[in-house]
Amino acid sequence: MTFSVTGRLAEPVRYTDAPRRRDELLRRLRAAGYLSATHAAADLDVSEMTIRRDLGQLELDGLAVRVTGGARLPDGDGVPFELRTDRSAAQKAAVARAVAALLPPDATVALDSGTTVARLAELLPAGLTVVTHSVPVLTACAARPDLRLIGLGGVFNPATRSFGGPAVGRALEDIAVDLAVLSATAVGPSGVFCADPYDAETKRALAAASRSVVVAADGSKLAARAPIRFAPLDAVSTLVTDSSADDAAVRALTAAGLHVDVAGG
Template sequence: MRYTDAPRRREELLKRLRASGYISASHAAADLGVSEMTIRRDLHQLADDGLAVRVTGGARLPDGAGVPFEQRTDHSAAQKRSIANAAASLLDPGATVAMDSGTTVARLADVLPPDLTVVTHSVPVIASCADRTDLRLIGLGGIFHPVTRSFGGPAVRTALRNIVVDVAVLSATAVGSDGVYCSDPYDAETKQAIAGAARSVIVTADGSKLRARAPIRFAGIESVAVLVTDDSAPAVTVSAVRTAGVRVVLAGEPR
């Protein structure tokens, strides 16, 4: 469907921007059936209106205007629950597991098996684990970031330099054959620190994330041991990720 009407097209661009935090001009042009130059003009207008910030190749949400945690939690909720259950089955008893602030990871916190040590900066994960007597919980404090409902900054990164975990479970805005991406520089720094503290990295991402784009690569695909996604993920991307040496688990499929 071609979006030739400018107000309607900009409304669609803003909807996509709010859903993922970042939009690629070239991909938006292809999706909406207009030229990339037209999309660039639209993004400039959104930036002039204070609704977006232009970056190389597209636009991102302004600082402090990220998608609310609750809204992101509701997106693809059934897939996230299924992915969380599949990821939980990969965690060995006695393991130390670092968990980031993503909404799929928050779902995982609700179904964690017993006898784990959980290291996290995520307030929802802390809340899920706090009353469980069969888990050990290490909370990482720092500067509170309302959009991600998590703590971050130098204090968190310093703490992670002194911790070694068996597994890091990370979320992503986008996943491709070359790496794992997010749209928030603040969040990217913490994800990198968590991955750096781990012997193994699991990425949880619903199928839409394997079709998405985001501006900040926080991990190369070679650093990921397992990708847990669902059967809506595009087969070509799943194949490319597997070719890169990553084990791909499709939630709901027998293993």
């Protein structure tokens, strides 16, 4: 029960304005990874039909995926990190091995969050300096005395098991990075995309601090969609994908001027 400063019972907050209501639904969805339509309707004091319409619009905008009883974040972003690690495991492993072969000796390398990059962290050659905001990458590299590790702080995101936000960008202002390895939710001729604005901000900061950028994305990402472009193709030196990628999609990216390395192809 909520009371106002006068001691009277306060009126519940009503989200009768659709854009404001959808913003609140998206905020809750990003915080938890999954949103129950029934619970959201009760909390926001609107009908379940209204919530379902809102979730349908968020899905059209590429910000959510409708599932039984509610919605989740796109491309598995609402699925626990450990479960996403098992998806396309062989393809991600192939991409990770191919990226590891591209890393310059004794370089300073920035590693993004994401399950493919987490696999890469297990394959790093000795002598690198690793800069990262990813907890799985930090954990893997901390056990390696032959690596130098620089951790980036910020606000923790349980869905990606990484830190993010403005603090990452500020920390990177004082670090010279030779190469950044970034993950992506989707890759196409118009650029490289993700599903979360805070994640996009972090990826842009990593790219801006680096002399060159490699995007590590299994073949499914070349057929995926996501709402937020964090880099145009001309900001990427190389895309590393795997042989499950659609040939036409690879040709389209190559025609757009991107160097594509197909692992196992």
